[in-house]
Amino acid sequence: MNTPSPYWLRDNCPCPSCRDPRNGQKLFQIHELPADLAVAERHEADGRLEVLWSDGHRSVYRSQDLAAAPEDDGRTERGKRLWEAADFDNGLPGADWAAYLADPGERAAVLSSVVRSGFALLRGVPPAERQVLAVARSFGYVRETNYGELFDVRVEPDPTNLAFTSAAIAPHTDNPYRDPVPTLQLLHCLRNEARGGDSGLVDGFRAAALLREESPEDFAVLTRTPVPFVFRDRTAELRAERPLIGVDPRGRIREVRFNNRSIDTLRGLPDAEPDAFYAAYRRFAAITLRPGLRLTFRLRPGDCLVFDNTRLLHARTAFEQDGHRHLQGCYADLDSLHSALALLRRQAAALDELEGLFAGEGAGEYLGEAVTLAEHMLQAGALAEAAGAPPHLVAAALLHDVGHFHGSGTELMAGRDNRHSHTGADRLGRWFGPEVTEPIRLHVAAKRYLCTVEPAYRAGLSAASEYTLQVQGGPMDETEAAAFAAHPAAADAVALRRWDDHAKRPATTTPPFAHFRPLLAALMG
Amino acid sequence: MNTPSPYWLRDNCPCPSCRDPRNGQKLFQIHELPADLAVAERHEADGRLEVLWSDGHRSVYRSQDLAAAPEDDGRTERGKRLWEAADFDNGLPGADWAAYLADPGERAAVLSSVVRSGFALLRGVPPAERQVLAVARSFGYVRETNYGELFDVRVEPDPTNLAFTSAAIAPHTDNPYRDPVPTLQLLHCLRNEARGGDSGLVDGFRAAALLREESPEDFAVLTRTPVPFVFRDRTAELRAERPLIGVDPRGRIREVRFNNRSIDTLRGLPDAEPDAFYAAYRRFAAITLRPGLRLTFRLRPGDCLVFDNTRLLHARTAFEQDGHRHLQGCYADLDSLHSALALLRRQAAALDELEGLFAGEGAGEYLGEAVTLAEHMLQAGALAEAAGAPPHLVAAALLHDVGHFHGSGTELMAGRDNRHSHTGADRLGRWFGPEVTEPIRLHVAAKRYLCTVEPAYRAGLSAASEYTLQVQGGPMDETEAAAFAAHPAAADAVALRRWDDHAKRPATTTPPFAHFRPLLAALMG
Structure with a gap:
């Protein structure tokens, strides 16, 4: 192993005076390390690296910990399955609600689909009011918004939002005017007897990756133009200024925020920028509408769709005004879902370890x-x-x-x-x-x-x-x-x-x- | 007025078939505009711009709407008051809880302090259990986390987090391992009879701006290095990979995430990067510790501190293990607080307008x-x-x-x-x-x-x-x-x-x- 940066190495000292063994929290502050920190002695053998530091501290590392592959938070395009509609010709990822509740393996598979493909469909969730909250709480916490703890998607007499009409809705992400935007959305079908009203999903990461491939400059414009989103009614005035495509510092796609309805007037851009932005925006919109990208299916009573609202665009076809269609939805967050999945994996590994000891x-x-x-x-x-x-x-x-x-x-x-x-x-x-x-x-x-x-x-x-x-x-x-x-x-x-x-x-x-x-x-x- | 980009102009058409008059949502999709959209005729007079479009649509704009100053979401350093401790020699911004509840002007002033200075102190909040939730709900929604709907900060027998001991805690932001991170934190003092246990706040935007001034390259390193934060105990495994200093596409400081305790091993960086990162990180840490930046005060029973967890670092001095110190905290989000403030301002303007009509x-x-x-x-x-x-x-x-x-x-x-x-x-x-x-x-x-x-x-x-x-x-x-x-x-x-x-x-x-x-x-x- 090469000699790594001394501060990097010391910051990762695993000894119990440097790290709380219960939760891995560091027990020292980075500024407390001396300005001239150096390795006084080092000894590497049998997969262990032992270091005596210039300030007298002694660290013992397992070489495998230092050499481990980089982990990330699973939120960028890296390691995900970017998809087109045809990839699901054999069915949508998901599980039966009863199996999901009973079997940690099913639970892990469902949560893992949300991470990899951006969504999963739970079937057989009792088509009852507020049941969607129980689904959200099975892997995280409900995020309350101005629409309430949950919201009803059905035709309303005096709708404050296009969602509450019978109109068709083009692919979009929800609540783009919120920051932090809710990162997960759940839609639970209670009734769907209307003609029309089919659901659609588009992989926004895939659409963004296509834009990057076909027109890198348009992609760059959308990652660097802050777009003002706004929602204003009698009870709320929400604003967020974010690019349509968010990338991490390494340039990887990390968030798509796409909602035509809520884009406010872009002001204060340099002269040529509005034209460049609108050209790129229209090109991206056209990609999201390619039929091959749009997965179309029909939610039946008891179906609960769970999807990544920072990645997937969702849509619906128009339906008869008088038809009975009633979904209940709520928001939650991806970080808790990732945590729940990590716990399930940790538990499976623990059970395997115990089973291995017995055998x-x-x-x-x-x-x-x-x-x-x-x-x-x-x-x-x-x-x-x-x-x-x-x-x-x-x-x-x-x-x-x-x-x-x-x-x-x-x-x-x-x-x-x-x-x-x-x-x-x-x-x-x-x-x-x-x-x-x-x-x-x-x-x-x-x-x-x-x-x-x-x-x-x-x-x-x-x-x-x-x-x-x-x-x-x-x-x-x-x-x-x-x-x-x-x-x-x-x-x-x-x-x-x-x-x-x-x-x-x-x-x-x-x-x-x-x-x-x-x-x-x-x-x- | 110059002729602006045609798509920009058309996208902002205020007519009721383009925008829902109730909430300003757009009623058309950007891709529905023709590819060769152009202005056929334009007529500008009396502060109005009238446009006949090549597709036959007609738009009438108020020139003042098109020329308005850019608005942003109020989340970057722009328009904020970056402070040092001495700026509050005459007292902390805040209000009495009773006045806050009774008077919309007081409420607006408090929320405005959180936006401008990153914090406000409410006094006289009844020092009772769960009261902190009522404070959060006065301007937004509680964000539940693995610590619960609220958390108790006091000495616990088997603490899962350093916060629940009597140790001193250096300036930090909370929950850096969450994404979305809770953007607001509330701390409500129920008891504080211990010797020590004083509170400290540091303006992280100010510290970041100082780093940019004093060492632009270190600032750049911290904005571009994704840092893995992690928290792992028996009930959670949370991970977020974010830079210590987040900037918007225009390079303005938008978020500080600083928590020494929860930084996991940085892996996969190019060879020279760990050294550059640690040098920048240590320099930034040293700035956050300058005594002139740290506002120190003592929470008394009934005090409730509300602060921006994407900007302010909070800290506390050590206190006697046996002293009685009990805070209750919870998390909430800035977007709702901004919305509540916008509503209060809109209401004040409405009342002024009505009062003006009467007069x-x-x-x-x-x-x-x-x-x-x-x-x-x-x-x-x-x-x-x-x-x-x-x-x-x-x-x-x-x-x-x-x-x-x-x-x-x-x-x-x-x-x-x-x-x-x-x-x-x-x-x-x-x-x-x-x-x-x-x-x-x-x-x-x-x-x-x-x-x-x-x-x-x-x-x-x-x-x-x-x-x-x-x-x-x-x-x-x-x-x-x-x-x-x-x-x-x-x-x-x-x-x-x-x-x-x-x-x-x-x-x-x-x-x-x-x-x-x-x-x-x-x-x-």
């Missing part, structure tokens, strides 16, 4: 008992489930010995208390809340507690368990027992302990780890 | 009666008020003859029905809802109605009123009367009519127009 190391010996570690934990989980325990306690029973992985059980049997209950609870704390981790943290203490308060309990311990009891500190004294009993998770820990003790039966059939995945996923969500 | 034309003759038009309307308003009428009806009584302004009364007395009730209602519809305008629209009909259903009423009419009754159509027939009585505003119109009839007493003292301004302002809000 790998878990197949090994369990402290001299006649079952493997995986069998032991699966039995404990199954016992908790059979006893009707709440999900968090089933999870705790299933995962209670995760702290034994990576060879710690061997240490325990060699007479060293490895504090595996704490190791396991801490490791699981990345993914689960205290309702899961605290009974695990206390499950060794629960054994010591039960030996004190229930003499018959101790008599029933296996030989290995009696041995480890001694390594772990023996039965509690009265003060310890009273303190234990006062802990909020004590009862759960005692219940877990009893399943733990019974989960050592050879040749017992248990459900596989996969059986528990939905339960674990729900606790992570 | 000017209103001093003239009123249909041959012994009072002026202004005296007549003020008497009607005062009668309604004395009768304990609800505010909307007092307003309707006060304004019921606005349709007579601009000489229409003269026409009526010349025997032509000028439909002044409709003219007035339409004119007032820009500012008031139907509860005010509809009784006005019906107040002439109410006279015709009363003449039919109450013979004694007609006998009491003044001579002038009896004359205009004939011009207006005479008493209603039975069908007309039944239709009138069924109108939702009929009762209000009848009540208004009776005050109208009694408001013709010479030498009666009435409150001036100014007396009614707060009532009118409240109905406009």
Whole structure:
């Protein structure tokens, strides 16, 4: 690895005095680093880079972290699927609402479609008032606007907006006069019995990319001309001045804001600019209207369309004035959707990791008992489930010995208390809340507690368990027992302990780890 | 005036087939204009430009509209007051909460401070839980985040964020890892008995402008380097890639995003860039820390600070761990605040316009009666008020003859029905809802109605009123009367009519127009 910039390297020091291990926030300020910061010594080996700094600080990096591929926020054209209508000849991306709710994999697929293709269609969302808010809240927060928390798209007697008539509407983005513009829009169909009123979507990033290809100068004009958008009625006067095509500092398309209806008078441009702007604007408008770019479909009751309002243009055909067509819509934001997707992916990776532990190391010996570690934990989980325990306690029973992985059980049997209950609870704390981790943290203490308060309990311990009891500190004294009993998770820990003790039966059939995945996923969500 | 670009000119055609008169939305699409659009004839005179277009359309412009100064959305450094701490030696901009609520002028001043200086301080906001939400809702919408609808800033046992400890926090903007970032922040002090814990504000636009002055290349580096911000805990994984200093296409400072704690590893930059970025970043950080830039003050219970999170950096000094310090905060957005301010200004202008009418034309003759038009309307308003009428009806009584302004009364007395009730209602519809305008629209009909259903009423009419009754159509027939009585505003119109009839007493003292301004302002809000 080349020597990187010293401030860059130091700013990324992962040590716990530089970064909060809980959330990765930096604990120092950039100006606190000395003006003459330099590397005093460096040592690189075994995938680790160790640096002693001129100010005495010591950093240890994993080389893989420093060399990782650049991540971005997923908001530019990079990594997205820019599409034309024909790309969806085999159907629109989406899922059934019930499957979306039940299965984290379906949820991730839907959110991922919004990120990659700019939209997804949920089917079977109950066609009831305000249900669109529940869809938005499944991945983020509702953005209230002057139209309310939600808005009704139907023919209104005295419409304040063309949307609330039966007229055709050309492809556009919503609320261009807002800054911050709502980055996501949801449209939920309650009724659609009118003739006409079909929906259309156009990939604005694709249209912008075509403009860049066919007429780079027009593209440049649209990225550099601030366009004043305005909306004015009795209750609002909203203004935003933004280019029609927003690019990031590297020139990548990041936002399309296209709404013919709300463009105010462009003033104060240099002399030739209005002509150049209008030529480019008209050329871009013509591209958005190419039939090949426009995906047309019909929303049916229960359909809920979720789309990126910084990228997709939406449209509708005219419909009969008297026909019954009623959509409810609301706005939300992409950042929360990306966060929800990242959590789902993180959870899937965590479950894969746990499943891998059960299949790998878990197949090994369990402290001299006649079952493997995986069998032991699966039995404990199954016992908790059979006893009707709440999900968090089933999870705790299933995962209670995760702290034994990576060879710690061997240490325990060699007479060293490895504090595996704490190791396991801490490791699981990345993914689960205290309702899961605290009974695990206390499950060794629960054994010591039960030996004190229930003499018959101790008599029933296996030989290995009696041995480890001694390594772990023996039965509690009265003060310890009273303190234990006062802990909020004590009862759960005692219940877990009893399943733990019974989960050592050879040749017992248990459900596989996969059986528990939905339960674990729900606790992570 | 030079001949402007034809598409620019046509796009701004104000005719009602090009623009919806209710909200100014355009009713045509830019691509619908012909490719060879040209001016066929033009005629400019008396401040009007009339254009006949090559496609046969005709546009009439007021020259002043075309020549108006450019407006922007008020979000860049342009027109703002970039400040240093000493600029507030005479006190912080703000108002008492009670005055803010009662007086639109105070409200406008507070919101205007947030726009110009980036902040304002409301005092005397009840130091109660959730009150901060009421402050946000007084000018906009609460933006919910992963921290909830609101968040508590106090020492927490297991903090997920440095904010929830007693540590000092250097100047920063909030939620840099969100895109869209919340553009406004509110902090409401419930308790502050701790030693330390003082608040600090730094004008980030000022700091950025200083960097541009002192080191233009560093400024350029910070505007063009996308910086990855990240926040990751058990419930969220948020990412935004944005430069530390955002500029608009004209290069004006538009957004500062500065938060040392949340900057992730910058990767994928060209070789020399990390060094250039860190040098610029450190120089900018040093500027934000200059003591002269930092405004320091202490929040007291009941204080609520409202500030622009795209401009101001906020900070706090450390405080005693055990001291009681409790703030509640929430986020909101600048676009709604600007809208609220525009409405207040529009309302003030409307009230000035009405007050001017009363003082000017209103001093003239009123249909041959012994009072002026202004005296007549003020008497009607005062009668309604004395009768304990609800505010909307007092307003309707006060304004019921606005349709007579601009000489229409003269026409009526010349025997032509000028439909002044409709003219007035339409004119007032820009500012008031139907509860005010509809009784006005019906107040002439109410006279015709009363003449039919109450013979004694007609006998009491003044001579002038009896004359205009004939011009207006005479008493209603039975069908007309039944239709009138069924109108939702009929009762209000009848009540208004009776005050109208009694408001013709010479030498009666009435409150001036100014007396009614707060009532009118409240109905406009």
